[in-house]
Every structure is written in C-alpha cells, then in structure tokens.
Amino acid sequence: MPPAPAPALRTALLEWFDHARRDLPWRQGPEGGRDPYRVWVAEILLQQTQVSRGRLYYERFLDTFPTVQALAAAPQDAVLKAWEGCGYYARARNLHRAAGIVAQAGFPTTYDGWLALPGVGPYTAAAVSSLAYGAAHAVSDGNVRRVLARVQGERQPTDAWVQAQADALLDPARPAAWNEAVMDLGATVCTPKAPDCPRCPLREWCAAYASGEPTAYPAPKRRAAVQEIRAAALLVGDTEHALLEQRTGTLLGGLFGLPLEEVKPGEKDMDTALTRLQHRLGLVGTAPTLLGEVTHAMTHRRLQISVYWLPGTAAPGRMTAIGEAALSRLDHKALALLRGPQRLL
DNA sequence: AAAACGGGGAG
DNA sequence: CTCCCAGTTTT
Numbered sequence: 001m002p003p004a005p006a007p008a009l010r011t012a013l014l015e016w017f018d019h020a021r022r023d024l025p026w027r028q029g030p031e032g033g034r035d036p037y038r039v040w041v042a043e044i045l046l047q048q049t050q051v052s053r054g055r056l057y058y059e060r061f062l063d064t065f066p067t068v069q070a071l072a073a074a075p076q077d078a079v080l081k082a083w084e085g086c087g088y089y090a091r092a093r094n095l096h097r098a099a100g101i102v103a104q105a106g107f108p109t110t111y112d113g114w115l116a117l118p119g120v121g122p123y124t125a126a127a128v129s130s131l132a133y134g135a136a137h138a139v140s141d142g143n144v145r146r147v148l149a150r151v152q153g154e155r156q157p158t159d160a161w162v163q164a165q166a167d168a169l170l171d172p173a174r175p176a177a178w179n180e181a182v183m184d185l186g187a188t189v190c191t192p193k194a195p196d197c198p199r200c201p202l203r204e205w206c207a208a209y210a211s212g213e214p215t216a217y218p219a220p221k222r223r224a225a226v227q228e229i230r231a232a233a234l235l236v237g238d239t240e241h242a243l244l245e246q247r248t249g250t251l252l253g254g255l256f257g258l259p260l261e262e263v264k265p266g267e268k269d270m271d272t273a274l275t276r277l278q279h280r281l282g283l284v285g286t287a288p289t290l291l292g293e294v295t296h297a298m299t300h301r302r303l304q305i306s307v308y309w310l311p312g313t314a315a316p317g318r319m320t321a322i323g324e325a326a327l328s329r330l331d332h333k334a335l336a337l338l339r340g341p342q343r344l345l
Numbered sequence: 346a347a348a349a350c351g352g353g354g355a356g
Numbered sequence: 357c358t359c360c361c362a363g364t365t366t367t
Contacts, residue, residue, distance in 0.1 A: 042362080043362065045362090047364070049351090049361065049362080050353075050362090053352080053353065053354080054361095088351055091363090091364085119364070122363085123364085124364085139362075140363095141363070142363085146360095180362090183362055187362080192355090192356095192360060220360090223359080224347090250350065252350095297352080297353095298352075299350065300349070328352095329351080
C-alpha cells in the first residue's frame with residue numbers, strides 16, 4: 001500500500017469530525033481559541049484517564065476553582081480534595097504548583113512556554129497551545145498512536161515515530177480541529193478492541209484495515225508485574241472523625257489515610273504488623289477489633305488490608321474530620337467497613 | 346530506556 | 357482475567 005496522501009486524509013477526517021465531534025465541556029469557544037485555563041485543566045485531568053471518567057471530575061474541579069487565581073490561592077489540601085478519587089495525584093500537586101507560576105506570570109502562549117510548566121509534557125503542551133492559541137503542534141497520545149499505527153501499518157510504533165507521523169499529517173490550516181479529530185476518531189471509531197471500520201473515514205487508506213486484522217496494530221505493550229502486598233490498617237475513631245496520617249513520598253503523596261503497616265515478607269500473619277502499628281501510634285492499651293478485609297488493585301500493586309478498629313476515645317485530640325480530608329479510594333473502602341457502603345462521587 | 350504513578354471501563 | 361485510558365516525571 002502506498003503512503004497515505006496527507007491532503008486527502010485531512011479532508012476526509014475533518015469532514016467526519018465536523019459532524020461527528022464529541023460535545024465536551026472543555027470544548028467551549030472558537031476553534032483554536034479556547035479558554036486556556038479550561039483547556040489546561042481538562043488536559044491534565046485526562047492524562048491516563050478516560051474522557052467519560054474525566055468529565056465527572058471536570059465540573060467539580062472548575063466549580064471549586066473557577067480561575068487560575070482561585071487555584072493558585074488555594075492550599076494544596078483543598079486541591080487534593082477536589083482531585084480525590086481521580087488518581088495520579090502528582091497531577092494535582094503539579095497543577096497547583098504551575099497555577100502559582102501562571103497567576104504570577106500569565107498564561108504561556110507558545111508550546112515551549114507550556115512545556116516549561118510542571119506537569120506539562122509534550123502532549124499537553126501541544127494540546128493547549130493548539131486548542132487555545134491555534135499553534136501548529138501535533139498531539140501524540142494513546143489515540144493518535146493507535147490511529148496512526150493502523151493507518152500506516154506499524155506494529156511497533158515508537159514515541160518518536162508517532163510524533164513524526166503526527167507532525168507530518170497535522171493540517172496546518174486547522175491544527176486544533178485536526179488534533180481533536182484524531183483523538184475523537186481513536187476514542188469512538190478506531191477503538192483498541194472493537195474498531196468500527198465501516199464507519200471510519202480513513203478506511204480506504206488504512207493498512208491495518210487492508211490486512212484484515214486491524215486490532216493487531218499496534219502490538220500490545222508488555223506489562224510490569226503486579227506486587228502483592230498485605231498490610232494492617234487501624235481505624236481509630238468513628239464515621240465522622242478518625243486518626244489520619246498524611247502520606248508522603250510518591251505513592252498517594254499528600255493524601256490522608258488510615259495508619260498502615262505492611263506485613264513484611266517473612267511474617268505469616270497480621271499480628272506483628274498490627275503490633276508495630278499500635279506502638280507507632282502509642283495505642284498499646286487495648287486490643288483492636290477486626291472490622292474486615294479490604295482489597296484494592298492499583299496498576300503495579302494488589303493490596304490486601306486487614307482493617308482493625310478502636311473507638312474514637314482512644315485518641316482524643318488527634319482526630320481529623322474525614323469529610324474535609326482528601327482520601328484515596330483505598331481508605332474510603334476501609335472506612336466503609338464501619339459506616340456501610342457509600343459512593344465517593 | 347524503563348519504572349513508577351490510581352483507578353476504572355471494556356471485552 | 358488483560359489491556360488501555362486526551363502522559364509526566366524520575367531513575
């Protein structure tokens with residue numbers, strides 16, 4: 001199959017996009033001239049997060065922080081609270097840090113200017129500079145990677161290959177629309193497992209379609225092993241107030257949660273971990289009650305937590321209001337053992 | 346170049 | 357169960 005002709009491809013995809021585009025809350029305003037704050041927040045929120053999921057959080061976050069000034073002025077705890085449950089919390093910490101810079105210096109207007117902000121990489125810099133300022137920078141994300149790998153028949157697309165292909169195909173007349181069009185196509189037609197080739201505007205140029213096995217492009221990435229972890233957690237308190245610790249480090253850093261002690265590799269039961277936990281908290285007087293087990297899957301870990309309980313009188317003066325702290329889903333599951341099932345959103 | 350980083354949806 | 361999602365940062 002000859003290389004796909006860029007002009008024909010652009011015409012076909014943009015024609016499709018002009019009637020099939022998704023109506024999304026961050027797509028207000030003129031093509032290539034959207035509100036940079038709204039676009040920026042959306043792009044950060046949507047990193048490794050599906051659109052259907054992201055839009056739930058988007059409205060809540062913009063209601064809480066309607067402007068970059070409001071975001072910059074807020075304490076980090078409030079930002080993490082608005083991000084609660086959404087995952088990859090470094091995104092919220094970086095967005096907050098970047099908001100401080102933007103509130104001071106103003107919004108960047110170029111790709112390089114955006115790229116310099118914390119939490120903004122090549123994808124986001126291209127997205128915001130094109131969608132809000134009309135810059136001719138091609139986005140490269142999971143959708144773009146899959147669409148271009150299929151059109152060009154490339155099973156092992158590298159990051160550099162995808163970016164080069166995207167740069168070459170970008171419509172210089174409508175860069176913002178082109179970027180959104182490729183992503184919309186990847187999300188709604190050229191999907192990973194069940195592409196709807198009969199509805200695809202690029203079908204006649206698509207090498208993967210011609211091969212008869214479009215889902216073979218690109219080949220699956222290999223996965224990192226999942227680590228099994230057991231831990232003891234102690235719920236000191238009640239359904240309203242509990243003894244919480246603020247987690248540090250990269251994993252759930254900044255969030256609050258129940259004190260947790262991992263079961264070390266040689267230990268056969270929870271008792272040792274629970275004892276370590278009680279000593280660390282200075283609560284060795286009474287034996288906690290076992291509330292139950294919680295399992296929680298993360299990308300590289302599978303946690304099994306035994307949750308123990310001491311009534312709130314055990315730690316007077318050290319209690320945090322649960323409703324005001326940002327907790328991971330893991331901790332909400334643990335709390336649910338005491339207060340009954342509840343939805344976070 | 347590879348690992349770490351959440352959580353959920355789709356098949 | 358596996359794979360993937362409007363990726364970025366750190367190692």
